[in-house]
Amino acid sequence: MAVTPIKFYQTGSFAVGGRLLGDDQRSVQSDRERINSIDCGHRACQGCGEALGARYALDAAMRATGNRMVAVNATGCLEVFSTPYPETSWRIPWLHSLFGNAPAVATGVAAAMKAKGRTDVRVVGQGGDGGTVDIGFACLSGMFERNDDVLYICYDNEAYMNTGVQRSGATPAAARTATTPAVGPEPGAVFGQGKNVPMIALAHEIPYVATATVADLRDLEAKVTRAMEFRGARYLHVLVPCPLGWGSASHDTILIARLAKESGLFPVFEAEHGEIVATSKIRRRVPVEDYLRRQTRYAHLFGDEPRTDVIARIQAQADRNIRRYGLLGED
């Protein structure tokens, strides 16, 4: 696959992942030979966490596979904003079939490559939280259980953003969406059991499971690179804030992702063969309120009568994560 060296523009000292560093320390994004999997000109919103996450993840996967990779995409923002006919932003072989079948389609591609003896060509499946956590879940679990040679990446923006912000199985408690309105005594999404797909993936004991956020892109690249070292089913769950759906400022995407991690609400870890092997520790612990306040989807918690009770419940969830995953480094 032909690679056109990418031009860098000086926009700040950290603009493209430390390109002033030595070659061995450079990120995939600061490599002039990176493939640029999703080209510029796509139609994602300003500050879209998914577009950012997908480009970093796929470029890293391309580098790890020597540019021999196929991407399979579930229906969703990523597919819609990247392929409006007659244009496409994909510079890699890319297939979209349906909303709920991306893991199975990826299995099909992997099976075809295996039958053809082209084991050098690797497969990445990707989808949002709706396509992964809800409608595509059976296919995902089937792919895990068979241990098909696919890296599946879920870009989790915690609701159905492509259809106008409706609740998904990944929507957190108390968040306002179009189908969990901020009205009544328990506004927003209800507190429930939640659906923790990284832990469910872990329970399948597949070779590699990891979570990441777009706040730490070097970590995201490293995890994709590590994932491609394994054969078999791998799962990467990336938190990608959505300015439109979360009601946050476009320039706050990275900050909000960082606050999700630093508050303990989104634990970042790595697991191999069913065991957690690394946890990304909280560097400067923040109360969940710092995270919640920056998003209008939680605005109803901070009105004239602040819902300190609800905020306390969310804080308790974060505290539980901190205990459960040892996020403070006090193992």
Next chain:
Amino acid sequence: MLRQIEGSKAVADAVALCRPEVVCAYPISPQTHIVEGLAELVKSGELAPCEFVNVESEFAAMSVAIGASAAGARAYTATASQGLLYMTEAVFNASGLGLPIVMTVANRAIGAPINIWNDHSDSMALRDAGWIQLYAETNQEAADLHVQAFRIAEELSTPVMVCMDGFVLTHAWEQVDTPEQDQVDAFLPPYEPRQVLDPVEPSSIGAMVGPEAFTEVRYLAHARLTEALDLVPDVADRFAEKFGRNSGGLVRAYRTEDADTIVLALGSVLGTLKDTVDELREDGLRVGVLGLTCFRPFPAAAVRAAIGHAARVVVLERAFEPGVGGIVTQNVVTASPATEIHTVVAGLGGRAVTKSSLDRVLRAADRLPPLTFLDLDRSLIDRELGRLAAARRSGPTAENLLRDLGAVASRIG
């Protein structure tokens, strides 16, 4: 090679001779023996290279086939009934993406009430999916049609469904002449995809298309499917040249030249119909049979040419559209509007279609109402209709009917 063999096994062997590279399997009666046969061939190494993928649902089965086909592999799966409906979204998607997947449908009724026996409700429900639909009359035809199906699918970049009657064919043991590998290899060239997922030449497959071009895309799908009206008989001819057997094509006429009544049907019931017609002919009745091998695309011209001279046509339907009537009938009416056409719904949910019933209906062909249900138990219906009239409520109709029949289940409790 002539062998006494089960229909499913004959199909599994024929599919294996076509060298599929990815086979997906999810069990559902009466399709199971087909993928079991293929599992055996793959596991034993007889069919190689081939990836046999055991999936968690029919939806996944078609999805895996989609991924495999888009990546340039020859892909196959088989299903029936609820399974076909469960994969419906992906079935439409496969044709929209122009992927030449071949799938066997072991025809079976759709519930509720649940029923595992044969009729055509499943494949007929998917008649608008953009797939070519071929219906086998015998197990020989079922085996041969699969070999032709891969060729047709790959020449047109359109998926093909080979429909064979569940149990009646899939589980029937009869003599089948299984083709030889070198014959099939000479007939079926390797799959060359129209577009393929290839890192050397990346392409985007499955892009989003807005109103400015969607109509054109759909028109092209229609144009490609209608090309099959020339290709299907052409492939059948080429198959006959190579294998010395006539199986396939659009339609098959039996004693229709001088017939004033023609019965039109699909699938295994054609055998019974031909026997019935032979007997009616002995009594001087001028009856003929038109078998439809290709239902999608609908071969309107061939049907019109075959039935145009007859006084009437009786369409024997193995599925129907509640609230409307005959599915095949409507296609026949469009093809030949001037012909008098009657619909006879027969053999739903595996009810036997007997020669005596067919004989009775065909002798009265000129007096048939537009819609007839063969061997309908009127008394059962009248009792339930009476109950419904007495107390308008939704209720367990099937259970009431069972009680009237004195079926065992109704006696429990």
